[in-house]
Amino acid sequence: MNTSSFLNATEGKRVDEIPVWFMRQAGRSLPGYRALREKYDVLTLTQTPELAAQVSLEPIERLSVDAAILFADIMLLPIALGVDVHIVDNVGPVIDKPLTSHGDIEKLRPFQTDAVAYLQKTIQILRNELKVPLIGFSGAPFTLASYLIEGKPSRSWTVTKRCMYGNPPIWNALMMKLSEAVISYLKMQIAAGVQTVQIFDSWVGCLSPADYRTYVLPHMKSIFSALSENGVPRIHFGTNTAGFLSDFSSIDCEVIGVDWRISLKDAKHVVGTKSLQGNLDPAVLLADWNDIKERADLLLSEIDPHQGYIFNLGHGILPETNDTIVRKLVEYVHSK
């Protein structure tokens, strides 16, 4: 049996200690990261192996979590495909020339490992340093496409949906190109040493169940299927997926990540024998300890947390989160 509670949980095995990690644990809220951000922008940090490794390692020591996640940004993949992306403070990824035509999609370069050679180095440094498993990740095609088409973060994703409804050939060409890129990108990460992969479809919950099935699900199936031969656990994460969780979890993978908008009990009922990851509301970490503890207890009471379960938030940790209380929560979950 593997000695990592995290990896055992991904395989549905019983664990003595409930594994814990947090989305966005690397970057965002920790003091070491914030000090680095005074000197460097986000893209520089992600593209400089020694610094990216330092950011990935910080939560392991400071929070005592059971897995590390590669410090990267989902936009590194579009950048590797030749898209000109800026990460704007308090806004997010901005693309000056959003994709609008077949020509724009054809101009996307095929994914080449060389374009993210820095990530290979970061992964190698991390594997040498880490005693816990390293998680690699990618944005899912829908979420990436929504940035490429909208040109900036959106609340209604109408430009994306207009393209999806109005121009299925362009939509499918883009989704297929991004799917191929996601597969190669994650295979590169696995070859370099990551021991688990998570695919973030953070914005796919803006779709109806029927549109999810038509425009997204086939592409996700092909990605997860292509990754099955690599033998590392695959985590499929989305937010706002309560209404189509049965479709979302029909894809071949080991772990389903859900947000707090569905109870773990209901989610477990749908995902069946797959493992579950989540789903504390990140805003709870801004509350007092007793409130945090009470909500963690509730969450853990909804399922058998010692089998096929990974404690996490329902989305990324908020920048204003205090790390002392997060560490206390990790220790508390470990004590259960």
Added chain:
Amino acid sequence: MNTSSFLNATEGKRVDEIPVWFMRQAGRSLPGYRALREKYDVLTLTQTPELAAQVSLEPIERLSVDAAILFADIMLLPIALGVDVHIVDNVGPVIDKPLTSHGDIEKLRPFQTDAVAYLQKTIQILRNELKVPLIGFSGAPFTLASYLIEGKPSRSWTVTKRCMYGNPPIWNALMMKLSEAVISYLKMQIAAGVQTVQIFDSWVGCLSPADYRTYVLPHMKSIFSALSENGVPRIHFGTNTAGFLSDFSSIDCEVIGVDWRISLKDAKHVVGTKSLQGNLDPAVLLADWNDIKERADLLLSEIDPHQGYIFNLGHGILPETNDTIVRKLVEYVHSK
């Protein structure tokens, strides 16, 4: 039997023609409204009976819908309670001094009909003019509280949740004060002549099911219970409610409104004998007619649309929507 297909549908009766209306049909996208907005700001329009009535009437003639909704803004109620609200273009409601203390809540004036005398006049004008039922509405306490506490529209509602978790006495005092105000506000609208009321809990879907039950549900129950004696159909609408729809629809009311993130079939399974309203993605109206038709067909195939069902969007109509295609959709749904 009532001659209004809309009212009959709210009562769960069989109808020959499926009733249709659209959230935000009054204001936002129609040419008459947009011309008025060149001259007046939103609050002036809502507070001037003749103009507000004109905006409410426009979709009846232009779109041929089966119900009118009072042209108003959910912030009219906080304004009536003494809150200084600005509606900022492309942003939404902004409050310079968000509520932070018991003192701030105590300063909220009790609701008085006089403070919204203009609405009574608008309703009277509309009832004289209209041949279809008139819907009155209010924001729900959670959604109103989130604006009052955040001071502006939010994506994560962290300030609201911090208050909710960290200061239950303040939270409950505010929710109770708003609940009382919502009750009085809707009773005033009913007394003035609205024939249905809808309560918009547009942002409540940012909560976990457990938090919804703890912090919101009891207040919603008391509101709907207080309105039961008035004998008008009550519609309870929210977005992102798929994960707690059973709680959301446990409240005594006639109609549940859902967004597109859940299939009508799944929603109907949960709401049981209550009527259902929704749930086309507003972004679909930006597509070509064949795509709109296909999605309307799919939606109508998921339930028996001639009993206990009102065709609507899953949230407000988008400003860029073309009214010609919307009218075509109304005629199409009527032909089914």
